[in-house]
Amino acid sequence: MSDEVILCYSEETELAADLVRIARQAAPTAGARVHAALLPGAPPGGAEQLGRAGAHAVHTVAGAAHPDPHVVAEQLRAVVASLNPTLIFLASTKRGREVAGRLAGSLDLPAATGVTGVRIETDGVRVDREALSGNAVATERIVRRPAIVAILPGTSAPNPVPAGAVEARSLAAPEVAPLTERTEVRPKPGGQLEIEKAERIVTIGRGLKKKEDLGLIEALARSLGAEVGCTRPLAAEAGWLTDDHWIGLTGHRVHPKLYVAVGVSGAVQHLVGMRSAQLVVAINTDANAPIFAQADYRIVGDLYAVVPALTKALGAG
Ligand SMILES: Cc1cc2nc3c(=O)[nH]c(=O)nc-3n(C[C@H](O)[C@H](O)[C@H](O)COP(=O)(O)OP(=O)(O)OC[C@H]3O[C@@H](n4cnc5c(N)ncnc54)[C@H](O)[C@@H]3O)c2cc1C
Structure with a gap:
């Protein structure tokens, strides 16, 4: 499909870059466009990294970062409203799944999380997802678009496809009242192993x-x-x-x-x-x-x- 517009977002720029690479492979036609979003709090250098991964355009939302997933989802919703993507790729992290659920609810979009493979076909988008405690892989067809696809980190991302000049777009963060406030962060016993x-x-x-x-x-x-x-x-x-x-x-x-x-x-x-x-x-x-x-x-x-x-x-x- 030539008019495919895929918006990629993860709170971790490296994972967002993987999503961009996966999106470029899933929608290889000349008219397809892969966009990426950087929300408040993203470390510097993100736009260049996403451009190197193959993004055609990077949308930077200026404003204050907040840990409430409602705020993050609303910030991403502002990008979605300005772009009208046909697909939204998120990383299936804890944060990504929270955002997927909120966006799907507020925009009435289909969403698939825990995805290990995605293919855009003429009759819909097919996603592979783990089933039976990870002992099997189920293929599901998402029947309408726009749709949200949350892809598991570690899903193999192809080599970058250079996009040429990367278009930079910026927008202001919407005014959103958080639904939760973080009152304290305590280190877990045993250190900070990631x-x-x-x-x-x-x-x-x-x-x-x-x-x-x-x-x-x-x-x-x-x-x-x-x-x-x-x-x-x-x-x-x-x-x-x-x-x-x-x-x-x-x-x-x-x-x-x-x-x-x-x-x-x-x-x-x-x-x-x-x-x-x-x-x-x-x-x-x-x-x-x-x-x-x-x-x-x-x-x-x-x-x-x-x-x-x-x-x-x-x-x-
Ligand atoms: C809902 C659910 C969720 C779960 N989630 C997880 C999860 O996230 N992660 C997880 O790991 N498990 C999970 N489990 C538990 C899982 O089912 C297994 O019980 C667990 O992974 C077994 O751990 P193990 O391999 O250390 O122990 P065991 O199955 O007891 O295996 C020990 C192995 O060590 C070998 N061995 C013994 N002595 C030696 C020796 N001297 N030298 C070399 N080898 C030796 C034995 O041959 C055996 O293969 C979950 C279970 C359930 C029901």
Whole structure:
């Protein structure tokens, strides 16, 4: 469709740049236009980054940032009103899903969240979404446009398609009374790990016998320049690591370049969180552990022997 106009927004400019790349691929025709929105509070340099990703135009909304999702949705609604896009791409983060729901409600738009693939076809927009706890992929057809598509971070974004000169548009933020006020921000115990952003992760599961043995895993992680992740039982039940290390359906979804799964069985709820990892190494005593089906390198062995040997081989043992 030649008159496709896709508006991309995420509170994280890097994710917005991924959305722009996905939009350029989904709507490759000459008349299609990919726009991006930068809302108040966006760090400087965003317009250039979005332009490099292939945006034809960047709309910068000037005004005060506010953490209330209602305010964010209304600011984005002002861009939507000035542009009339045929599709709105958001990142399916917590904030993105909140904004998707509010925009869909206030503008009566169809919305799909948790999307892992999007195709624009003559009879509608087809989206792939995780189904059955991430064990299956369902394809759904969005029957009318405009529509909102919230795409999961880590969904592969193609290489940038240069758009040429990027048009800069600016508009003032609408006057919006917040519906919630943030009264306090407390750091969570255990630090400020943002495991979703880690490029390398060593994840430990219930194969570890006691908390004191975590040092083995931390040493391997250090030797790889990696963060330590864990399965749900280690965070939620044993409390050996804080929730910010927890990967999976109810934890964090990660997309590192390297994922080393140590003593992890590979339950589907865990796999949902690490499926986008580029290279997976698994260490497990059970040759039939489901994690091996996801692994590029399979080491059948006792982690208490394999992990120190690996750390030593990496020159840090
Ligand atoms: C609604 C719901 C949501 C959930 N969400 C999540 C989630 O977000 N994330 C998550 O991780 N789980 C989640 N779970 C739990 C999930 O179903 C599994 O129970 C959990 O992932 C198992 O963790 P594990 O692999 O550490 O433990 P186990 O399944 O007990 O596996 C331990 C593995 O270690 C191996 N092992 C044992 N000893 C050694 C050794 N010495 N050396 C090497 N390997 C060894 C064993 O062979 C086994 O494969 C969820 C469950 C439900 C019902």
